[in-house]
Amino acid sequence: MAQATYQKSTKVSKLLSVKNFNYKKQKMLIIILFSLIPMTLLITFSYLPLVNMIIYSFHNWNGMSPNKEWVGFHNYVLMFTRPEYFTVFVVSLYYFFATFFQMGLALYFATVLSFNVKFKNFFKGVIFFPYLLNGVAIGFIFLFFFRPEGTLDSLLTLVGLGEYTQLWLGNPDLINVSLAGTSVWRYMGFNFIIFLGAISSISKEIYEAADIDGANSWQKFRYIILPSIKRIVELNLILAISGAIGVFEIPFIMTGGANGSTTFVIQTMTTAFEYNRIGLASAMAVVLLIIIIIVTLVQRLLLRDKEA
Amino acid sequence: MKYFWAVIKYLSLIIGVLITAIPIVVVLFASFKTREEYATTGPLVPPESWLNVENYVRAFTEGNMLLGFANTTFMLIISVFFAILFGAMIAYILSRFKFRGSKVLLGLFLLATLIPAVTTQVATFQIISGLGLFNTRWSAIILFMSTDIIAVYIFLQFLDRVSISLDESAMLDGASYFTIFRKIILPQLKPAMATVLIIRGVTIYNDFYIPFLYMPRPDLQVVSTALFRFQGPYGSQWEVICAGVIIVIIPTLIVFILLQKYIYNGFTEGSVK
Numbered sequence: 091m092a093q094a095t096y097q098k099s100t101k102v103s104k105l106l107s108v109k110n111f112n113y114k115k116q117k118m119l120i121i122i123l124f125s126l127i128p129m130t131l132l133i134t135f136s137y138l139p140l141v142n143m144i145i146y147s148f149h150n151w152n153g154m155s156p157n158k159e160w161v162g163f164h165n166y167v168l169m170f171t172r173p174e175y176f177t178v179f180v181v182s183l184y185y186f187f188a189t190f191f192q193m194g195l196a197l198y199f200a201t202v203l204s205f206n207v208k209f210k211n212f213f214k215g216v217i218f219f220p221y222l223l224n225g226v227a228i229g230f231i232f233l234f235f236f237r238p239e240g241t242l243d244s245l246l247t248l249v250g251l252g253e254y255t256q257l258w259l260g261n262p263d264l265i266n267v268s269l270a271g272t273s274v275w276r277y278m279g280f281n282f283i284i285f286l287g288a289i290s291s292i293s294k295e296i297y298e299a300a301d302i303d304g305a306n307s308w309q310k311f312r313y314i315i316l317p318s319i320k321r322i323v324e325l326n327l328i329l330a331i332s333g334a335i336g337v338f339e340i341p342f343i344m345t346g347g348a349n350g351s352t353t354f355v356i357q358t359m360t361t362a363f364e365y366n367r368i369g370l371a372s373a374m375a376v377v378l379l380i381i382i383i384i385v386t387l388v389q390r391l392l393l394r395d396k397e398a
Numbered sequence: 399m400k401y402f403w404a405v406i407k408y409l410s411l412i413i414g415v416l417i418t419a420i421p422i423v424v425v426l427f428a429s430f431k432t433r434e435e436y437a438t439t440g441p442l443v444p445p446e447s448w449l450n451v452e453n454y455v456r457a458f459t460e461g462n463m464l465l466g467f468a469n470t471t472f473m474l475i476i477s478v479f480f481a482i483l484f485g486a487m488i489a490y491i492l493s494r495f496k497f498r499g500s501k502v503l504l505g506l507f508l509l510a511t512l513i514p515a516v517t518t519q520v521a522t523f524q525i526i527s528g529l530g531l532f533n534t535r536w537s538a539i540i541l542f543m544s545t546d547i548i549a550v551y552i553f554l555q556f557l558d559r560v561s562i563s564l565d566e567s568a569m570l571d572g573a574s575y576f577t578i579f580r581k582i583i584l585p586q587l588k589p590a591m592a593t594v595l596i597i598r599g600v601t602i603y604n605d606f607y608i609p610f611l612y613m614p615r616p617d618l619q620v621v622s623t624a625l626f627r628f629q630g631p632y633g634s635q636w637e638v639i640c641a642g643v644i645i646v647i648i649p650t651l652i653v654f655i656l657l658q659k660y661i662y663n664g665f666t667e668g669s670v671k
Contacts, residue, residue, distance in 0.1 A: 124487035131544040136510040138523035287666030
């Protein structure tokens with residue numbers, strides 16, 4: 091496309107031979123002008139922090155003092171030998187498993203709502219809406235929801251399950267389940283809308299043909315919908331891993347990481363901004379980044395194999 | 399059998415709606431309750447009076463929400479304006495000119511999205527404070543206005559559909575590339591801009607972490623951080639906190655109802671491709 095554009099524009103330039111030189115110069119100028127600020131921002135706030143972070147990770151530095159002490163791999167060794175830095179990965183597992191639940195629900199609702207349903211737009215709207223909500227608002231909504239004698243306890247009592255009421259955020263065995271549940275509530279609508287978009291791009295004729303063959307809804311799902319959106323399902327599932335490692339907002343706002351709900355990112359931020367251990371925090375961030383990059387690469391490779 | 403499945407289908411949808419709605423509706427209930435009423439009634443009980451706006455007044459004034467909304471609006475307008483402008487500029491040169499480095503340019507934007515901002519935050523913080531932007535509005539604005547690959551892709555896709563012959567005829571009239579960008583490209587990109595505006599707008603309005611970390615000064619509070627502050631002084635006054643939550647949700651609800659169609663399109667266009 092760009093090649094064709096170029097050829098066309100050179101043709102025009104030749105046509106206007108007097109302006110030829112002028113346009114060439116202009117082109118250079120506009121390329122530089124139009125990419126200067128965006129590139130400066132990109133380099134300053136994406137690439138420079140990355141490079142600095144790697145450098146910091148080999149230093150012992152409090153973030154303020156002018157001299158940084160080179161400590162080699164000490165920070166890395168420290169984080170892999172201290173159990174408090176390791177348990178955060180266990181917390182990630184809760185969010186990781188919650189994602190499967192989230193995908194399943196999203197896929198179910200997307201399939202149901204891509205067929206004829208009354209009040210379709212109403213259902214679509216309500217299911218998607220939480221994704222647009224403010225994270226702090228969601229934090230408070232669910233603090234209220236999980237409070238002792240709060241919404242959840244009242245609901246359980248209402249349906250006769252009163253004996254199960256408990257400290258949803260006070261019980262270390264349950265806190266991460268409660269928080270991961272909040273995360274499902276918040277993000278399910280996003281997966282839902284993506285699946286809905288993918289399903290709606292399937293040609294209507296395929297369904298018509300299936301109807302003629304007498305396929306039922308399950309068969310349509312199994313043999314038409316699922317294969318057509320398989321790539322997106324895979325993509326979302328693998329992205330779930332990096333998502334689970336990067337969890338921050340919900341536990342930070344709701345519990346501040348108390349009661350064993352600290353995630354990797356909360357741990358990194360506390361190390362950096364509360365304990366002023368920039369070097370150690372950077373090493374943690376580098377490890378986090380490496381995990382995410384590996385996950386992304388694996389995903390690329392898997393998807394490429396499928397295409398071949 | 400057919401009816402059985404229809405019942406299951408609607409039942410599951412209704413349960414889905416209830417699970418989504420109940421946590422929000424109970425907060426709405428609580429926000430209209432008086433102190434005593436809140437203490438004596440369960441969360442599932444609707445308020446006695448729907449006209450008791452006292453909690454809203456308190457949340458809005460004591461929580462200084464007006465300041466939060468003003469700061470958020472200011473930050474949002476400036477950063478979204480520049481994010482759109484820069485995105486359109488990059489997309490224009492990438493779609494219309496083939497030059498050495500154009501692939502590298504696109505690649506740099508793409509690669510940057512692979513680095514989750516949350517991982518590099520510690521180092522970004524050092525840069526922001528090194529630039530003297532810590533505790534100023536510009537810290538968040540400059541971080542929000544950086545172009546992202548989603549915007550570039552959405553613009554590129556639109557520009558592919560805009561015929562080159564429009565550019566060419568303008569060139570025959572002697573228009574400069576700059577004029578072409580301003581008079582032809584920008585107007586053509588309007589629908590794409592709406593998409594980017596919505597996606598970016600929602601993200602910035604809801605963002606908590608960047609204002610929380612970079613602008614701790616109380617007079618710089620945005621909607622998110624203003625609400626977060628309720629945690630301390632109103633620790634047990636849930637009826638006031640609930641009113642604050644509803645105040646923050648109302649703008650989102652209005653935007654959602656008015657722009658539903660565009661929001662759906664925006665999210666599918668932005669993520670699937």
